[in-house]
Amino acid sequence: TQLLEQSPQFLSIQEGENLTVYCNSSSVFSSLQWYRQEPGEGPVLLVTVVTGGEVKKLKRLTFQFGDARKDSSLHITAAQPGDTGLYLCAGTSDNTDKLIFGTGTRLQVFP
């Protein structure tokens, strides 16, 4: 069974701080996606990474796919209250479209 463990599970920080969320597995994934979900809404796709070692930037968010394609990280610089939400990583394997979701990281950014 493929599992994606996220850490930390919860994170409360002040506006302006930096943070990193980790997504780890013992399995290899063909792609890794990051979603953000706000209360009462569905997950919104932020980024997809497919190549080992790949780094993608989305404004203040930096996503990295591990060299072995077993792990990923999301780094947020100068967090803002609008970054508050549930962050989910999700992986696909063997060129299928079945998404395996991580356990989630709930981020709260206080003004």
Add this chain to the structure above:
Amino acid sequence: EAGVVQSPRYKIIEKKQPVAFWCNPISGHNTLYWYRQNLGQGPELLIRYENEEAVDDSQLPKDRFSAERLKGVDSTLKIQPAELGDSAVYLCASSSVDRQPYEQYFGPGTRLTVT
């Protein structure tokens, strides 16, 4: 383009009652998914359709859950009878197999409360 549409957004029912959820995927997306999400957790796949065919329903509790996707567009998910443990958010997502890597786009979900 319009996103995935779901209705209703909220539903409160008593246990043993039936309930149905509706989903309209993004136009042109031939793959449709139903997920269940418990509070603070990631979504768990219930069923996946490619066009009108259910290609993965291994996680669907078939004794009380059913789904259909007539004409390969809209889909409905039904629970009959509902149990207290069915309280969750039911998410619909769609994707296009013509676009790799496979990226799924989610609707806002239906929050079900069973009392």
